[in-house]
Amino acid sequence: MTTQQDKARLFHELHSPGTPLVLANVWDAASARLVAAAGAPAIATASASVSWSLGAQDGGGLDRDRALARTALIARSVDLPVTADLESGFADTPAGVGETITELLATGAVGVNLEDGLHGGPHALRPVDEAAERIAAARAAADRAGVPLFLNARTDVFLLGIGEPAGRLDEAVSRARAFVEAGASGIFVPGVVDAPTVAALVEALPVPLNVLAWPGAPTVPQLAELGVARVSLGPGPAKVAYAAVKRAAEEVYATGTYEALAGGLDYFELNGLFES
Numbered sequence: 001m002t003t004q005q006d007k008a009r010l011f012h013e014l015h016s017p018g019t020p021l022v023l024a025n026v027w028d029a030a031s032a033r034l035v036a037a038a039g040a041p042a043i044a045t046a047s048a049s050v051s052w053s054l055g056a057q058d059g060g061g062l063d064r065d066r067a068l069a070r071t072a073l074i075a076r077s078v079d080l081p082v083t084a085d086l087e088s089g090f091a092d093t094p095a096g097v098g099e100t101i102t103e104l105l106a107t108g109a110v111g112v113n114l115e116d117g118l119h120g121g122p123h124a125l126r127p128v129d130e131a132a133e134r135i136a137a138a139r140a141a142a143d144r145a146g147v148p149l150f151l152n153a154r155t156d157v158f159l160l161g162i163g164e165p166a167g168r169l170d171e172a173v174s175r176a177r178a179f180v181e182a183g184a185s186g187i188f189v190p191g192v193v194d195a196p197t198v199a200a201l202v203e204a205l206p207v208p209l210n211v212l213a214w215p216g217a218p219t220v221p222q223l224a225e226l227g228v229a230r231v232s233l234g235p236g237p238a239k240v241a242y243a244a245v246k247r248a249a250e251e252v253y254a255t256g257t258y259e260a261l262a263g264g265l266d267y268f269e270l271n272g273l274f275e276s
Contacts, residue, residue: 049238060119064090083111139183159191
């Protein structure tokens, strides 16, 4: 792959229902190179993981400049398609979302997640027309740049528990279809992994479906059988990494011992990730 357009086209091709793209989300250069070395065909950031690593709260605590600077670092660190989780676009207006996408593409990334939730207040979703307008602005910016951006539109109907449970599937599908009409390449519905709902989403949507996986969720092969095209681990890998730091620190300060450090990666393996 020699061009951003090549990487973008490949990233689109990797979204195949029944043969899902699996993304172990990263937050820095080291995690990106470790995931790439494990055989990943593409690299994805998770907004929570990036935010925590930069000393900010997820869900509106991080600013656009730092998020994009981290995306650029990750994109330079791997020769793979990179997609960035940019929350709701780091902008108050659709035009601002378009500016964010223009700057994102300048980092070399070829994909983006944009969500429909509101930050800084009660758990709520943007009005669907407003959210779709932001998707349309993102698509227009990518078109102007000449990059076939994979725009993964996320709806948090299930994640935030919006409305009565019986109506969530219809609400998620309705919002997702509006986002597809506005230019979304795929739909991300975190918070749901039960087989009947996932199968219904796959059936109802004309674009690839992305689900968020966690311990106890169906396996990748099981999700593949349901027609899922993308499986993300979200902030899961970062939570595991930070849990290891917490265990090691609590042990040494409580008992003066170091057993929690067992099983860590070798210094030379990590240092070798950045061998020039």
